[in-house]
Amino acid sequence: MAEPAARVIVHIDMDAFFVEVERLHDPALRGKPVVVGGDPDGRGVVAASSYEARKFGVHSAMPLRTAKRLCPQAVFVQHHRGRYSEASEEVFDILEVFAPVVQPVSIDEAYLDLTGTERLYGAPDAAVTELRAHIRRKTGLPSSAGIGGSKLVTKIASGLAKPDGQRRVRVGDERAFLAPLAISIIPGVGKVGERRLREGGVRTIGDLDRLGRPRLEAWLGESGVWLWECSQGIDEREVQPGGDPKSIGRETTFWEDTGDAEFLESTLHHLAERAASRLRRHGMRARTVNVKFRTSDFRTSTRARTLKAPSWRDADLIPAALELFRQLFHDERGGRAKVRLLGAYFSGLSREAAQMDLLEGERERREENLIRSVDAIRDRFGDGAIVVGKVIRYLEEE
Amino acid sequence: MEFRITRSELLRALTRIQAIVEKRNTMPILANALIEAEGDKVFISATDLDVGIRGAYGATVVGKGSITVSARKLYEITRELPEDETVTFRTEENDRVGISCGKIDYKLVGLPPEEYPGLPKGEEKNLVEVQASTLRDMISKTLYAVSTDETRYNLNGLYVETDAEKGVMKLVATDGHRLALVTRKVEGVDLTKFDQGVVVPKKGILEVKRLLEEDDEPVKIGFRKGHAVVKKKDVLLVTRLIDAAFPDYNQVLPKELKFTLKVEREPLLASLRRVSVLSSDKSRSLRMELGGGRLVISSTNPDVGEAREEIAVDYDGDALSIGFNARYLLDAIGAFDEKDVHLSFNDELSPMKLHPAADEDAVAVVMPMRI
Numbered sequence: 001m002a003e004p005a006a007r008v009i010v011h012i013d014m015d016a017f018f019v020e021v022e023r024l025h026d027p028a029l030r031g032k033p034v035v036v037g038g039d040p041d042g043r044g045v046v047a048a049s050s051y052e053a054r055k056f057g058v059h060s061a062m063p064l065r066t067a068k069r070l071c072p073q074a075v076f077v078q079h080h081r082g083r084y085s086e087a088s089e090e091v092f093d094i095l096e097v098f099a100p101v102v103q104p105v106s107i108d109e110a111y112l113d114l115t116g117t118e119r120l121y122g123a124p125d126a127a128v129t130e131l132r133a134h135i136r137r138k139t140g141l142p143s144s145a146g147i148g149g150s151k152l153v154t155k156i157a158s159g160l161a162k163p164d165g166q167r168r169v170r171v172g173d174e175r176a177f178l179a180p181l182a183i184s185i186i187p188g189v190g191k192v193g194e195r196r197l198r199e200g201g202v203r204t205i206g207d208l209d210r211l212g213r214p215r216l217e218a219w220l221g222e223s224g225v226w227l228w229e230c231s232q233g234i235d236e237r238e239v240q241p242g243g244d245p246k247s248i249g250r251e252t253t254f255w256e257d258t259g260d261a262e263f264l265e266s267t268l269h270h271l272a273e274r275a276a277s278r279l280r281r282h283g284m285r286a287r288t289v290n291v292k293f294r295t296s297d298f299r300t301s302t303r304a305r306t307l308k309a310p311s312w313r314d315a316d317l318i319p320a321a322l323e324l325f326r327q328l329f330h331d332e333r334g335g336r337a338k339v340r341l342l343g344a345y346f347s348g349l350s351r352e353a354a355q356m357d358l359l360e361g362e363r364e365r366r367e368e369n370l371i372r373s374v375d376a377i378r379d380r381f382g383d384g385a386i387v388v389g390k391v392i393r394y395l396e397e398e
Numbered sequence: 399m400e401f402r403i404t405r406s407e408l409l410r411a412l413t414r415i416q417a418i419v420e421k422r423n424t425m426p427i428l429a430n431a432l433i434e435a436e437g438d439k440v441f442i443s444a445t446d447l448d449v450g451i452r453g454a455y456g457a458t459v460v461g462k463g464s465i466t467v468s469a470r471k472l473y474e475i476t477r478e479l480p481e482d483e484t485v486t487f488r489t490e491e492n493d494r495v496g497i498s499c500g501k502i503d504y505k506l507v508g509l510p511p512e513e514y515p516g517l518p519k520g521e522e523k524n525l526v527e528v529q530a531s532t533l534r535d536m537i538s539k540t541l542y543a544v545s546t547d548e549t550r551y552n553l554n555g556l557y558v559e560t561d562a563e564k565g566v567m568k569l570v571a572t573d574g575h576r577l578a579l580v581t582r583k584v585e586g587v588d589l590t591k592f593d594q595g596v597v598v599p600k601k602g603i604l605e606v607k608r609l610l611e612e613d614d615e616p617v618k619i620g621f622r623k624g625h626a627v628v629k630k631k632d633v634l635l636v637t638r639l640i641d642a643a644f645p646d647y648n649q650v651l652p653k654e655l656k657f658t659l660k661v662e663r664e665p666l667l668a669s670l671r672r673v674s675v676l677s678s679d680k681s682r683s684l685r686m687e688l689g690g691g692r693l694v695i696s697s698t699n700p701d702v703g704e705a706r707e708e709i710a711v712d713y714d715g716d717a718l719s720i721g722f723n724a725r726y727l728l729d730a731i732g733a734f735d736e737k738d739v740h741l742s743f744n745d746e747l748s749p750m751k752l753h754p755a756a757d758e759d760a761v762a763v764v765m766p767m768r769i
């Protein structure tokens with residue numbers, strides 16, 4: 001059997017993701033220390049912080065009050081989950097088109113397997129440079145990447161390349177690359193493990209290498225073997241493709257709570273349209289349409305409707321969403337409620353074959369061509385490039 | 399009222415009405431059969447207000463009169479009575495009915511006949527005679543495609559159309575995904591007596607089918623004023639028509655088809671059945687791939703597995719891969735009865751037309767699935 005070609009794995013990690021997404025919404029945050037999490041005098045914790053704030057010792061999961069003490073000049077902003085997942089989906093859309101196998105690790109991090117793409121993309125360094133530039137052009141977000149032959153090495157390399165950089169570790173160079181690094185850099189070595197290793201005189205990954213496998217095994221058992229493998233850069237774990245999404249949706253939080261039904265419908269139409277377009281990009285159909293709605297007193301209501309047959313057509317999905325919204329809006333104090341957050345979600349997703357209609361076949365085919373053209377225009381020029389009249393109001397006001 | 403009737407004649411009458419009597423109990427009396435005795439005949443009727451049937455049966459009438467009584471119980475009783483016996487049927491006080499057969503006696507609670515709503519009022523004039531075998535064949539080749547989706551009310555029946563000039567009658571059914579159309583010459587029949595284009599509800603058609611399956615006795619049919627009437631010797635069937643427009647099926651019939659394939663019917667059916675075992679429970683989809691002189695039928699069910707079967711065919715058209723609901727193909731091809739079947743199509747997203755090789759007047763059209 002021929003020796004299998006060396007794997008080409010990339011770990012791509014968005015830089016200060018939440019902060020950068022907030023900066024897209026409020027450019028005044030650029031260049032300033034920013035802490036995402038909310039009221040600095042409240043009891044919350046830091047969800048993310050900018051590099052400027054990190055210099056002062058601010059880090060994730062730290063109480064916001066502590067962060068304020070460390071960095072009083074920081075701008076504290078609310079956490080907007082909808083914004084991050086939306087931005088994340090945009091990034092993953094790009095990754096999925098680019099790489100044959102994408103394994104999402106978290107909202108802002110993924111492993112890619114580029115093995116066998118050299119003929120398509122050329123050398124991995126150049127391909128990843130181009131990928132990161134493309135992400136930046138399409139989403140405005142910076143990222144860093146590690147390139148190498150295993151998940152372990154690429155994950156460590158992307159961390160070292162931050163911010164806005166990339167680092168390649170060639171196959172065969174792993175030991176030399178890892179040797180000077182502190183053992184705590186190994187994902188999976190926590191505080192306890194670090195202390196124990198330090199007590200044994202191990203500070204760097206090179207120290208593990210020098211101890212050798214038999215002594216590490218005798219000392220730490222299976223963990224010892226694993227640590228030794230880490231020191232050699234051995235990590236056979238494969239890049240596992242992520243599963244299909246369970247639901248696809250879009251939501252938005254308004255700058256100011258609003259009770260303007262026409263504006264809300266315009267907004268929902270836009271959200272549903274974008275979610276539907278995303279559904280089609282995944283090649284999926286939805287059976288259930290959901291609308292989510294939060295009023296100014298922070299009460300959240302949702303309502304769902306099941307369609308007769310799974311669909312990806314705007315003509316099935318959007319009217320159902322609008323109808324649900326009208327019900328919800330009416331039930332909330334007879335249409336006098338002020339709305340803070342609005343969302344449209346599609347669930348019951350599948351790739352099941354879909355029966356075409358005989359009587360409506362010709363119309364359906366024409367509509368499908370239209371939808372595909374519109375999706376193609378949006379892919380190229382952005383969601384706002386082509387919209388139905390109803391959505392203009394939303395786009396003008398938000 | 400009192401009459402004597404053979405068990406077999408009574409059972410024949412009661413079997414005929416079982417499918418019609420109301421099971422949902424919206425009006426209790428609709429669960430009853432109307433029984434009337436007069437001259438040397440007993441008339442037994444049932445209706446659900448949409449479909450009604452009235453038959454005349456030979457009996458010895460001792461005293462004339464009428465009553466209604468549970469059609470279901472009377473049927474169950476009669477079925478259990480000894481064969482070749484005579485049954486005596488008489489009304490008693492308070493709308494009770496006494497049934498005796500030798501030493502067996504039943505008493506049933508009935509309801510007064512005055513409360514019985516009567517059959518839908520069909521017009522018995524201007525009926526035309528049709529061969530039972532012709533009508534039977536037309537129904538069996540179309541009935542499967544009738545929609546059962548109650549929201550598509552206008553598709554819940556068979557569309558009947560006549561072309562007096564060509565001397566043909568057409569039956570059409572569609573559920574929006576597939577369509578069946580049969581055109582037959584109706585010899586020596588004055589079709590100008592029919593109203594144009596009516597939709598007969600499925601339940602009525604099922605009753606007609608049952609009548610036609612009893613024997614080869616010709617039937618007289620007519621469609622007038624919102625009702626269809628079918629008359630056979632001593633039985634009259636009336637059904638209300640669906641008061642909604644049937645879609646213009648001519649628009650749906652593919653006119654120009656690029657590729658045609660001739661396949662032996664029985665082996666194709668068997669292959670479709672084998673492959674459909676593993677088609678997905680939800681969509682029932684299977685794939686037909688054509689090209690290089692063969693037809694490959696396959697199905698995939700992510701939870702269960704996959705099936706694939708190859709059939710050698712005489713085909714030199716474009717390579718195509720079309721998805722279909724297995725059920726629709728089985729229904730359409732299963733309804734044909736000749737040795738070979740023709741499949742014609744254009745592409746993956748257009749309807750496929752099927753017909754028996756030697757009978758272009760029995761057509762099925764099936765819309766593909768997107769796979």
